[in-house]
Amino acid sequence: MDKNTLFSSFGKWISPICTKSFTDRIAMTGQDKYVKKLTTIAYLKLFLHAQIQQRDALRDIAVDVLSKGFQKELGLSSISASQLCRKHNQVDPASLESVFSELVARIRRSTSPTVFRKDFKIIDSTTIGLCLQKYKWAEFRQTKAGIKLHFRLEYMDDDTVVPEKVTITPAKKNDRTQMDALVNEIGVTYVYDRGYVDYAKFDDYCDRGIFFVTRTKKNAVIRSIDSFQLPAESAVLSDEMVYVGTPQKRMENVLRLIHTVDSEGNPVAILTNRFDLKAEEIGQIYRERWAIGVSS
Structure with missing residues (x-):
């Protein structure tokens, strides 16, 4: 041009x-x-x-x-x-x-989300490096400063995703600190990575009717209490009802643990409080998060 x-x-x-x-x-x-x-x-x-x-x-x-x-x-x-x-x-x-808020509102008014995805939102973050000499308040590492953008992304249609809400924190701040700002709508399913895992919040979400799909932490203590039968041709490895946490500090609500593969074929363990969907649908919902690629 x-x-x-x-x-x-x-x-x-x-x-x-x-x-x-x-x-x-x-x-x-x-x-x-x-x-x-x-x-x-x-x-x-x-x-x-x-x-x-x-x-x-x-x-x-x-x-x-x-x-x-x-x-x-x-x-x-x-x-x-x-x-x-x-x-x-x-x-x-x-x-x-x-300006940002007005643009989001205009996009929402001009599009009709698909039935499957209208209540499905993705939470993610990305870090932006800054000069430590100029931004000492945002010290990230010994020689680097940075801020972190936390996004809530919403599908407008099958192929269009927009950031409908954004919060900004110093890069050192844990992702979990932004959950109250980004995860707050009853009846909506939020998809996020294990940086946002917070078992106390999960209990609260279960009690309030907020849904989530996320990856388990590597050191998560999980006890299986039941399992669901899977179709012979399913790509899902296992589908269980589980308790999460130690006996001394355990979630009150039962969750669902699904072992499947991500978009690159690597094994992944997914926690969710959605019991109404098929295991394959839960796996696909989590893979959608990687397709967006805000950060990893």
């Missing part, structure tokens, strides 16, 4: 994001009250364009503004990396969060 095509299409691409409600919010909060050049709307357009073009540095973004086509879209003729850095510190994150 040449630059002329890019900039003639850019306004159309960003129109669902740079909406009147966004500009109204900027006016209401007074973020641009004394701004003469780099407005918040221009800032947003700059970084949306940088995302499309996969820019790696503020200097690269500043160079993009030298394009006449882009200058017309932005309403400014030049910008420096230092100005972009200062604007970063001035923009209200709540304004950008409102």
Whole structure:
């Protein structure tokens, strides 16, 4: 795609994001009250364009503004990396969060989820590395800082998945700390990896009617109390009713333990409180998590 095509299409691409409600919010909060050049709307357009073009540095973004086509879209003729850095510190994150929330709401209104997946959501996280010298509050390792994005992903149709909720924590913070924020809807099935395993939460979910599908921890103490018969041609190795935990600290509710294989054919042990689905369906639900690939 040449630059002329890019900039003639850019306004159309960003129109669902740079909406009147966004500009109204900027006016209401007074973020641009004394701004003469780099407005918040221009800032947003700059970084949306940088995302499309996969820019790696503020200097690269500043160079993009030298394009006449882009200058017309932005309403400014030049910008420096230092100005972009200062604007970063001035923009209200709540304004950008409102853009995200509005986009999710619009996508939901325009699509009809499939019957099978409408109550099936995926919880996952990904870590973003940062410079330790600049972000000491987010120290991750001895020489590295980082933050962690925790996602709740929802199917819009068979092939489209969107992040409908996101929380941000320092990278050191355990995934389990975000379960209250991400796992909270009665009747919904949540799929997540063992980083989110919390047996006390599992008991609470069982009592409240929240469903989950997850992988067991390697050191999990499990006692089988019954097993289900499987079809001869099933790829599932075993399907059992189990108690999880030690006799001194055991879950009150009975769970289901399914041994099957993941999308790459490796053995995997899955815990769930869904007893109404076939074992093969539970295995497929967990494999869907790996198909999304937010993180591993």
